Amino acid sequence: MTQTNSTYDVVIAGGAVVGSAVAYFLASHPRFAGRVLVVERDPSYRDCATTRSAASIRHQFSTPENIRLSMAGTAFLRQAEQWLAVDGVAPGLSFREQGYLFLAGPAGLATLQANHAVQRAEGAEVALLTVDELAARFPWLHTDDLAGGSHGLAGEGWLDAHALLHGFKRRAQSLGVVYRQGTVAAFEREGARVTAVRLADGERFACGWAVNAAGTGATALAASAGIQLPVRARKRCVFHFRSPAELPGCGLVVDPGGVWFRPEGHAFIGGVAPPDDQDNDVDPADFDVDHALFDEVVWPTLAQRVPGFEALRLLSSWAGHYDVNLLDANAIVGPHPAVDNLLFANGFSGHGLQQSPGVGRALAEWIVDGGWQRIDLTALGWQRVIDGRPLREQAVV
Ligand SMILES: Cc1cc2nc3c(=O)[nH]c(=O)nc-3n(C[C@H](O)[C@H](O)[C@H](O)COP(=O)(O)OP(=O)(O)OC[C@H]3O[C@@H](n4cnc5c(N)ncnc54)[C@H](O)[C@@H]3O)c2cc1C
Structure with missing residues (x-):
């Protein structure tokens, strides 16, 4: 009753x-x-x-x-x-402001520019960078295949x-x-x-x-x-890795194909949306990490974008569930x-x-x-x- x-x-x-x-x-x-x-x-x-x-x-x-x-x-x-x-007693949020860096190849440049216009209209502090500016500001980045980037100047970061x-x-x-x-x-x-x-x-x-x-x-x-x-659950994997590479000024970098990485303490975390995401309902109890995604997509992209990442070492990884609005x-x-x-x-x-x-x-x-x-x-x-x-x-x- x-x-x-x-x-x-x-x-x-x-x-x-x-x-x-x-x-x-x-x-x-x-x-x-x-x-x-x-x-x-x-x-x-x-x-x-x-x-x-x-x-x-x-x-x-x-x-x-x-x-x-x-x-x-x-x-x-x-x-x-x-x-x-x-x-x-404060909660200790460790909020670190460090801008995102969205990178675009020739095919993605127009979208980056259109997004930039919307962001500026809303008052976001963001800057579009040419390839030369990217290379000068982030010398650890491989830029030959890029057409430009968008960099957050304030307010972005992690906690x-x-x-x-x-x-x-x-x-x-x-x-x-x-x-x-x-x-x-x-x-x-x-x-x-x-x-x-x-x-x-x-x-x-x-x-x-x-x-x-x-x-x-x-x-x-x-x-x-x-x-x-x-709304449906979709799996996302996060990979935690160490690298001897020094990346001054590195925030959360988003590669044109969607692979992302950012500093985490003295190491880094990164990931990518899996390719078959739209129809891939995940079991609520499934938190298995997709290691093939790291070996076949994430690591090769990281090593291509940041030559210093070729020598990276995976420390740990975890999976979580996005609550994706399919519309x-x-x-x-x-x-x-x-x-x-x-x-x-x-x-x-x-x-x-x-x-x-x-x-x-x-x-x-x-x-x-x-x-x-x-x-x-x-x-x-x-x-x-x-x-x-x-x-x-x-x-x-
Ligand atoms: C790998 C990964 C990376 C992410 N990265 C970012 C990021 O960088 N930046 C960002 O902004 N967001 C990020 N997100 C998304 C973000 O974490 C979520 O959008 C956000 O945490 C949603 O919060 P929530 O409270 O709605 O849901 P949840 O954190 O999922 O919490 C829902 C809660 O509801 C409870 N619950 C469920 N059903 C019931 C029920 N029937 N009765 C009682 N309780 C119930 C659950 O136990 C849970 O505690 C990421 C998510 C993942 C998985």
Whole structure:
């Protein structure tokens, strides 16, 4: 028999970086005085995308909303140690600002230039570099086959993802948010409203608002409310390697074919999207690393782009799951038109860590004020999904 255990103003399904960001921004909103519950299946966060991510932030997108969200992310991260401190203890985010470097061959130059124009219009500090400028600024780079590059001058970089997640969570808890271990089985819906959130163990929490922040688990939860979310899990592998090469000024470099690398402490991490990604549903328990991808694609590309990488040594590797929006590789954020009080924050397709502060704040403001306030996320909403109108991101890594 199911019973209603309690009533909350907001119940958030999934308590990793996105769910915890929503919880933190709600609890710290000066005009919100409600009760918030976060239900998280695995408080160790071992397998979630957040803790398996490459934890990097860039402003070099082609979609204005993505640029704005990441710029909001940078603005937050620059002050987050102060805002997320609890009893004087800061979360230790290790945010290191170091620009991305997108490289283009002749075929990709026009896209790079078009993206650059959008980024500049949004106020991103980015510079287009000629091949001569690339060679002068990054002498460790092989440039013969390149036509140009785009370099982030400020605001891009990387951080400790685990520390950001726990920073949001600890601060939210200190402000009264309740975290409960459990698996959400369903959003219970009556007409255009979710009335309660039901857990797999039978517990039931009545709610004024529900938020779906369940990452790759979000699709099943959406279905429980009768909504088809076009989000599927896709495997991504990250390779951690050491090299004797010195790469001064190296940020996160994206090769024309999509192979990327960046410094990680005294070593590097890198990876690439697998070639057969679109139709490759991944088993939720499959975290096996694709070593052939490293041997056949990543390493040869690294060695060609940075001659010093020929002598690299693989230290470790891991796999994680992207929550990919099959429609257009962009997040789906906000309410579905059929259900007023169920908010979605899903399908981040590889850029959810950097978008978590912006999306968390925007959804908190939606709950308090009933609409978008500081960041208008209409373009990332459900309507484009319902209409089948993709908002294609050209700069997916
Ligand atoms: C290898 C890799 C590299 C990445 N690199 C970057 C990067 O450089 N920059 C960037 O911005 N992003 C990156 N990402 C993407 C980023 O990590 C994700 O977009 C982001 O972490 C999504 O956060 P989330 O909280 O929505 O989801 P998740 O971190 O997946 O968390 C979802 C949570 O919901 C819980 N959950 C699921 N189902 C239920 C349920 N039914 N009931 C209760 N709880 C449930 C899970 O246990 C989990 O804790 C990367 C991802 C991967 C895998």
